[in-house]
Each structure stands twice: as C-alpha cells, then as structure tokens.
Amino acid sequence: MIAELGHYALILGFCFAVLLSVIPLIGAWIGDRVWMRLSRPLAGAQFILVLGAFCALGANFLMDDFSVRYVAGNSNSLLPWYYKLSAVWGGHEGSLLLWALILTGWTAAVAKFSKSLPLDMVARVLGVMGLVNIGFMLFILVTSNPFLRYLPSSPQDGADLNPLLQDFGLIVHPPMLYMGYVGFSVAFAFAVAALLGGRLDAAWARWSRPWTTVAWSFQTIGIALGSWWAYYELGWGGWWFWDPVENASLMPWLAGTALMHSLAVTEKRGVFKSWTVLLAIFTFSLSLLGTFLVRSGILTSVHAFASDPERGRFVLGLLAVTIGGSLLLYALRAPVVKSRIGFSERSREIFLLLNNILLVVATLTVLGGTLFPLIAEFAGYEVSVGAPYFNLMFGFLAPILVLIMGVGIYSHWKDTPAGTLLKKIPPLAVVSLPIALIVPWLMGAFEWMVVVGMFISIWLIAATLLDVWTKSASRNGRWKGWLKTSRSFKGMVLGHLGLAVTIIGASLVSHYTVEKDVRMEPGSVSEVAGYQFKFVSVGHKQGPNYVGDRAEIQILDTDGDLVSTLHPEKRRYVVTGNVMTEAGIDPGLLRDLYVSLGEPVGEQAWAVRVQYKPFVRWLWLGAILMAWGGILAVADRRYRVLRKAKVRDQKEVSATVDSVTGAAVGGAE
Amino acid sequence: MNPKRKQRLLAVTFIVVGVGAAVGLALFALSQNINLFFNPSQIAAGEAPVDQRIRVGGMVVEGSVNRDPNSLAVTFNLTDYNGVVTVAYTGILPDLFREGQGVVTQGRLDTQGIFQADEVLAKHDENYMPPEIQRAVDKAKQAEATN
Numbered sequence: 001m002i003a004e005l006g007h008y009a010l011i012l013g014f015c016f017a018v019l020l021s022v023i024p025l026i027g028a029w030i031g032d033r034v035w036m037r038l039s040r041p042l043a044g045a046q047f048i049l050v051l052g053a054f055c056a057l058g059a060n061f062l063m064d065d066f067s068v069r070y071v072a073g074n075s076n077s078l079l080p081w082y083y084k085l086s087a088v089w090g091g092h093e094g095s096l097l098l099w100a101l102i103l104t105g106w107t108a109a110v111a112k113f114s115k116s117l118p119l120d121m122v123a124r125v126l127g128v129m130g131l132v133n134i135g136f137m138l139f140i141l142v143t144s145n146p147f148l149r150y151l152p153s154s155p156q157d158g159a160d161l162n163p164l165l166q167d168f169g170l171i172v173h174p175p176m177l178y179m180g181y182v183g184f185s186v187a188f189a190f191a192v193a194a195l196l197g198g199r200l201d202a203a204w205a206r207w208s209r210p211w212t213t214v215a216w217s218f219q220t221i222g223i224a225l226g227s228w229w230a231y232y233e234l235g236w237g238g239w240w241f242w243d244p245v246e247n248a249s250l251m252p253w254l255a256g257t258a259l260m261h262s263l264a265v266t267e268k269r270g271v272f273k274s275w276t277v278l279l280a281i282f283t284f285s286l287s288l289l290g291t292f293l294v295r296s297g298i299l300t301s302v303h304a305f306a307s308d309p310e311r312g313r314f315v316l317g318l319l320a321v322t323i324g325g326s327l328l329l330y331a332l333r334a335p336v337v338k339s340r341i342g343f344s345e346r347s348r349e350i351f352l353l354l355n356n357i358l359l360v361v362a363t364l365t366v367l368g369g370t371l372f373p374l375i376a377e378f379a380g381y382e383v384s385v386g387a388p389y390f391n392l393m394f395g396f397l398a399p400i401l402v403l404i405m406g407v408g409i410y411s412h413w414k415d416t417p418a419g420t421l422l423k424k425i426p427p428l429a430v431v432s433l434p435i436a437l438i439v440p441w442l443m444g445a446f447e448w449m450v451v452v453g454m455f456i457s458i459w460l461i462a463a464t465l466l467d468v469w470t471k472s473a474s475r476n477g478r479w480k481g482w483l484k485t486s487r488s489f490k491g492m493v494l495g496h497l498g499l500a501v502t503i504i505g506a507s508l509v510s511h512y513t514v515e516k517d518v519r520m521e522p523g524s525v526s527e528v529a530g531y532q533f534k535f536v537s538v539g540h541k542q543g544p545n546y547v548g549d550r551a552e553i554q555i556l557d558t559d560g561d562l563v564s565t566l567h568p569e570k571r572r573y574v575v576t577g578n579v580m581t582e583a584g585i586d587p588g589l590l591r592d593l594y595v596s597l598g599e600p601v602g603e604q605a606w607a608v609r610v611q612y613k614p615f616v617r618w619l620w621l622g623a624i625l626m627a628w629g630g631i632l633a634v635a636d637r638r639y640r641v642l643r644k645a646k647v648r649d650q651k652e653v654s655a656t657v658d659s660v661t662g663a664a665v666g667g668a669e
Numbered sequence: 670m671n672p673k674r675k676q677r678l679l680a681v682t683f684i685v686v687g688v689g690a691a692v693g694l695a696l697f698a699l700s701q702n703i704n705l706f707f708n709p710s711q712i713a714a715g716e717a718p719v720d721q722r723i724r725v726g727g728m729v730v731e732g733s734v735n736r737d738p739n740s741l742a743v744t745f746n747l748t749d750y751n752g753v754v755t756v757a758y759t760g761i762l763p764d765l766f767r768e769g770q771g772v773v774t775q776g777r778l779d780t781q782g783i784f785q786a787d788e789v790l791a792k793h794d795e796n797y798m799p800p801e802i803q804r805a806v807d808k809a810k811q812a813e814a815t816n
Contacts, residue, residue: 235764236761342673345676345679345680357684357687357688361687361688361691365691365695368695368699369695369699372699372703376703381705381706382705382706383703383704383705383706384703384704384706384724385699385702385703385704386702386703386704386722387702388698388701388702389698389699389701389702392694392698392701392702393691393694393695393698396691396694397691517741517759517760517761518741519739519740519741578764578765579764579765580764581764596761598741598760598761598762599761599762601736601738601741602738607741607760607761609760609761
C-alpha cells in the first residue's frame with residue numbers, strides 16, 4: 001500500500017513538474033503575472049510530493065517489505081536500521097529518486113530564497129528547473145521505478161545491501177555528491193532563463209553566484225568523502241583511481257570551479273558574459289554526462305550498476321536534448337553586442353581568464369581520457385587508459401594553474417599598476433624554494449614531482465598569507481583587521497589554502513607511501529618506515545550479518561613503545577557471500593599506518609599488506625577547507641543586504657567594485 | 670597595428686600555443702598509456718607484443734592456482750577455451766578472485782611466454798561483472814560452445 005502511495009506521489013510530482021515548466025514559462029512569455037506567480041507554489045508542491053515518494057520508499061525499507069523488488073534487491077532483515085535507510089540510495093532506482101528529491105529540493109529552495117528577484121526571472125528559472133525535473137522523473141517512472149512489486153509471490157528475505165555500501169561514508173557520500181551535481185542545475189537554469197529573457201547582464205551572474213558556490217562546496221565534500229571511503233573501505237589504501245566515475249564527478253567540479261570564478265568577473269565587471277553562460281551549460285551537461293556514464297554501465301567502473309541499455313539510451317537522449325537545446329538557445333540568443341569594457345593584460349580579468357582556460361583544458365583532458373576507450377571500442381579496439389596519463393596531465397596543468405593563482409591574488413580589476421605583480425615573485429620564490437627542497441630531504445628521497453608539488457603549494461600559501469597580512473592592516477591590530485575583512489574574502493583565503501593543503505597531501509602520499517605485502521603468522525614481525533608491525537593473533541568474529549577473521553597487530557616504534565593496536569578483518573557476508581577486507585588504520589595528521597588482511601596462506605598464516613601513508617589526511621583536510629571557504633563566501637553580508645534591499649538597477653554593472661576593498665577583492669573568488 | 674589589436678593578437682597567440690601544447694601533451698600521454706587488451710588464445714598464437722604493458726582477460730582455470738608457501742608469489746592459468754596463458758603475480762589477490770571466474774590482469778609478457786602481472790582485477794560483487802570481464806567471459810563461453 002505504501003509503495004503504491006509513493007508511486008502515486010511520484011506520478012503527481014511529475015504532473016506538477018509539467019505544470020511548473022509550462023505555466024510560468026508561458027506566463028513570462030506573455031507577461032501574465034498571475035501565471036508567473038504560480039511558479040513558487042508549484043515548485044513547493046512538487047518538492048513535497050517527491051519527498052512523500054522518497055519517505056514511502058524509506059518506510060518500505062524500514063518495514064522490510066520484500067514484496068517491493070527494489071527493497072528485496074537491496075536490503076535484508078538482518079541489516080541494522082541505519083543501513084536499511086541508507087540502502088534507499090544503495091541501488092540504481094533509489095539513488096535516482098534521491099537525485100529527483102534533491103533536484104526538486106533545490107527548485108523549492110530557489111523558490112523560497114528569490115524574493116528579491118524580478119518575477120519574470122523567477123518564473124523562467126523555476127520553469128527551466130521544472131523541465132529538468134520532467135526529464136528525471138520520466139526517467140524514473142519509465143525505466144527505473146523503485147516501487148515495482150514481486151507479485152503474487154514475494155521472497156521471504158532480501159538479497160542484502162552490497163557490503164561495500166554498509167558503511168558510514170556511503171551513507172553521506174551520495175547525498176553530498178548529488179547536492180553538488182544537481183546544484184549546478186540552478187546555475188544552468190539561471191543561464192538558460194537569462195538567455196530566454198534576452199537579458200544577459202551582470203544581474204543573472206550576481207543571482208546565480210551563491211547557488212553555484214554552495215553546489216560547488218557540496219560537491220567538494222562529496223568527492224572528498226568518496227575518496228576517503230575508497231581509502232578505508234576498499235581495503236587497499238588507494239584514494240584516487242582515475243576510475244571513470246570518479247572522473248565523472250571531477251569534471252563538473254573542475255568546470256564548476258571555472259564557473260565560480262568567471263561568474264565573479266561577469267558580476268563585477270560585466271565581461272565574459274557569453275563565456276559564463278556557456279560554462280554554466282557546460283558544467284551541468286557534465287553532471288548529466290556523469291549520470292550517463294554511471295547508469296549506462298558502458299564503462300568499467302566500481303560504481304557501475306548492472307547495465308541496462310534502455311536506461312543508457314534514455315539518459316543519452318536527455319543529455320542530447322539538454323545540450324542540444326541549450327546550445328541552440330545560446331546560438332539564437334547570445335549577445336551579439338560586444339562589451340566595451342576594457343581591461344589590460346595585467347588585470348584581474350586576465351588572471352581569471354587564464355584560470356578558466358586552464359580549468360577547462362583540465363576538464364577536457366579528463367573527458368578525453370575517460371571517453372577514449374569508448375571511442376576506441378567503436379573503432380574495434382579494446383583499450384584502457386591508465387592512471388599515468390591523468391597523472392602526467394595534472395602534473396603539468398596544476399603547477400601552471402597554481403603559479404598563476406599565486407600572482408593573480410594581487411591583481412586588481414581593470415589594471416594593476418605596472419611592476420607590482422613582478423615585484424611579488426621574488427619573495428614568494430624565496431619562501432617556496434627552500435621548503436620545496438627541504439621536504440624531500442626530510443622525507444628521505446628526492447623526487448622531482450614532490451619538489452614541484454611543494455613549491456607550488458608553499459607559493460600559494462605564502463601568496464595568500466601575504467595578501468591577508470596586507471588586507472588585515474588596521475589601527476586596532478591585525479587580528480581585528482582580519483575579523484573585519486569580508487566573509488567572501490575569508491572564503492577565498494580558505495579555498496586557496498585548502499587547495500594548497502590538498503596538493504601537499506597528494507604529492508607526499510603519492511611519492512612516500514611505503515607498501516609491503518608480507519606473509520605473517522602469529523609472532524612474525526615486519527618493519528615498515530621505522531615501525532615494527534607485530535602480528536599477535538588471529539581469531540574468529542561474528543557480526544550481525546557476517547562472519548569473519550579478525551587479526552590483532554601491534555605497532556611499535558623504534559624505541560619499542562607501543563604506538564597502536566590494529567584489528568584488520570576479513571569478513572564474509574552471509575547472505576550475498578561477498579568477501580570484504582576491513583582495514584585497520586591508525587590515523588594521524590602526519591601519517592597513517594594501514595594494515596589489511598589479504599588471504600589465508602596456510603595454517604594461521606595470512607598475506608598481509610602493511611602500509612605507511614604520510615600526509616594522507618591532508619587530502620581531505622584541504623577539501624574541508626575549500627568547502628568551508630565556499631560556505632563562508634556565500635554567508636557574506638552583501639547577499640543578505642541584497643536580499644533585503646530593493647533590486648538595484650540591473651544594468652548597473654560594477655556596483656560594488658571597490659566600495660569595500662575587502663569585499664571587492666574577496667568577491668573575485 | 671593599433672594597441673588593442675596587438676593585445677588581442679597576443680592573447681590569441683598565447684591561447685593557441687597554450688592549448689596546442691596541452692593537446693600535444695595529452696596525445697603523447699595517451700599514446701604512452703593506452704593498454705591494449707588481448708585474450709589468452711591471441712597470446713598463445715604469439716600475437717601479443719613482448720615486454721609491453723597490455724591487459725589479458727579470461728577465466729581462471731580450475732585447479733591451476735599455485736601459491737608459493739613461503740612468499741606471496743602466485744601463478745595461475747587463464748583461458749578463453751581456445752588457448753591458455755600462465756600468469757605470475759606477487760601480492761594479494763582481490764577478494765573475489767576465484768577459480769573458474771573471469772578476471773582481467775595487467776602487466777607484461779616475458780620472453781618465456783609467462784604473463785608477469787602487476788595488477789589483477791576481478792568482478793566487484795556477486796551480481797555485477799565489469800563490462801570488460803563480461804566480454805572476455807562471453808567470448809570464452811562462445812568459444813567453448815563452438816568447440
């Protein structure tokens with residue numbers, strides 16, 4: 001009964017999505033205010049209905065209703081309740097429903113927080129989001145309905161959730177990532193609405209900026225969670241595999257980063273208008289492409305669900321309509337008027353343009369590497385593109401990007417006084433070079449890529465801190481001065497520092513990880529990176545829905561003191577028969593010690609992988625800083641002030657430039 | 670040339686050179702890092718290059734997994750029911766590596782015709798099989814049926 005109610009709510013939600021995309025758009029076309037005003041309640045109703053459908057599915061899981069196919073396929077009565085709940089998005093159908101829920105959620109949020117926007121803009125934005133909603137709900141209803149039942153006979157118990165997904169990281173990773181993916185639809189909707197309205201001024205950039213930044217922050221966290229999860233749960237200590245689906249999430253993130261920066265230029269200076277619109281379309285298209293790659297199962301990936309060509313075709317169609325439609329609109333409506341606003345080659349505009357070019361090139365690099373095997377397959381070759389390709393490309397692009405970033409922080413809008421930028425280079429180099437050379441020496445091995453990685457990270461940190469030092473000068477001391485800088489400036493600082501921290505982590509853990517596969521039995525000792533790993537014992541363990549072997553491994557440092565005791569496990573999940581490796585990890589800011597059980601290789605003897613992973617936590621710490629920076633930037637005063645104030649003349653382009661030094665500078669990010 | 674045009678020309682040149690360099694590097698990197706796929710019968714027939722990074726996929730022959738009791742070295746045979754290749758690997762095999770299952774291995778073929786693998790990929794869970802392995806298994810099954 002509940003499943004049927006959920007199905008019914010979803011169908012109703014779909015009908016509301018149709019209404020939402022028709023009525024307000026026509027209203028905006030003919031100028032009917034009543035029709036336009038309907039957009040907000042329609043968006044709200046649509047959200048509530050999809051929320052209802054989602055809750056219905058959740059209830060089915062909690063009540064162990066195994067007559068519902070999706071529940072039977074992804075749950076089991078032995079599963080703890082929180083995994084039953086997260087199993088809602090553990091499979092294809094449910095994760096699409098989560099996607100639809102978040103999409104309608106974003107739509108409702110736009111409806112709620114758009115009081116200061118002109119009515120026709122709101123109507124168009126919500127209408128466009130309604131169109132996207134139609135696509136996804138139709139996809140669910142036609143190809144992937146989670147409410148289908150096994151009738152008349154239903155299984156006694158479910159097939160269980162994939163044990164890889166029975167984990168905290170997987171409870172939060174998909175919702176966060178989807179918040180990001182789907183959040184870019186808001187920037188897309190704003191761009192398309194601006195094109196539809198033929199009003200491609202700075203205003204649309206101002207409105208869509210906070211939305212883009214929030215979506216970007218969520219996606220940053222989502223990607224980091226995925227990486228962290230892979231690190232501890234897959235059992236082998238890898239944190240990034242250049243897997244097609246990881247790439248699928250990285251591409252919109254890179255494009256979204258570019259979009260965030262170009263929106264700043266468009267808002268502040270009124271230039272790059274067409275480019276920004278194109279970038280908004282591009283970013284969301286990459287989100288859709290990501291969905292296509294995951295859902296169609298055409299690529300080899302950890303994330304691929306069982307393939308179903310029908311689903312692949314549907315998403316491909318959706319992708320074609322979205323990209324084709326929006327590009328056609330772009331071709332018809334993009335402004336032909338050239339902007340007359342000039343800027344010099346030393347201006348902040350140029351630096352942000354370079355940022356955009358580099359980020360887009362990086363995106364295309366990932367796109368090329370991800371799609372190449374597909375293209376080759378059409379030509380009759382079976383190939384795969386290895387991680388070295390991506391590592392080489394990023395080892396080349398990232399340093400250029402970061403070096404330019406470091407200098408670009410000091411640029412001004414329009415023009416920077418000649419010589420000031422060049423003057424910044426020597427001090428930055430003086431700080432970065434020694435550290436870049438000392439770190440490999442401290443770590444015990446010279447690696448060129450570590451020198452490069454450390455150099456650019458310290459370069460960026462030094463540039464950012466120096467900038468903070470200058471900006472925080474005030475009569476009441478530096479601390480007060482720092483507190484007085486705008487939140488968007490603080491956001492920029494955190495974002496840039498976060499990137500540097502992540503690069504430090506990536507450089508060090510990639511080159512100084514020590515990994516040893518050893519045969520161990522009770523009593524044997526193995527030394528890795530100055531730590532003694534002592535295999536104490538191995539015993540049986542009985543979990544709620546698995547049985548396993550659990551080893552005890554003591555780690556001693558050079559003085560013979562106990563550092564930690566780890567308990568890696570090998571589990572066998574009873575229902576599915578899946579075998580899982582649960583690693584034992586001793587985390588630390590400067591290093592992780594990582595132990596995982598391979599397979600038994602004799603009486604009491606096990607193949608054990610022992611790893612020393614320096615600075616691995618910095619990868620995710622950096623991501624947290626970046627996301628926090630994004631949230632801070634959105635919490636900036638001017639957005640709250642703007643919301644209260646009447647909408648100012650939308651043609652006024654550089655309204656807030658230089659009004660508050662901090663705000664203007666911070667606004668660049 | 671007026672300054673504005675000059676500036677524009679400079680910018681365009683810069684972008685073209687930059688993007689050109691990136692594309693060039695990408696193509697180079699791609700050409701170095703593409704791993705071609707072979708099946709055991711192709712290797713048995715001597716079609717695969719020696720000492721070049723390739724992938725080999727097939728079914729693990731029942732009873733062929735041989736573990737060295739004192740180290741983590743292991744050898745096993747892969748077949749597509751037309752040919753057999755011996756794979757040598759040192760390290761920990763994936764959780765779902767079993768005899769009679771499809772796997773894909775990555776590594777180099779040595780001069781003795783033994784495939785020295787540095788990576789072994791098995792399917793991810795009981796229900797899902799990566800397309801690559803699925804294809805290898807399908808081909809193998811087809812070959813078995815026709816024989």
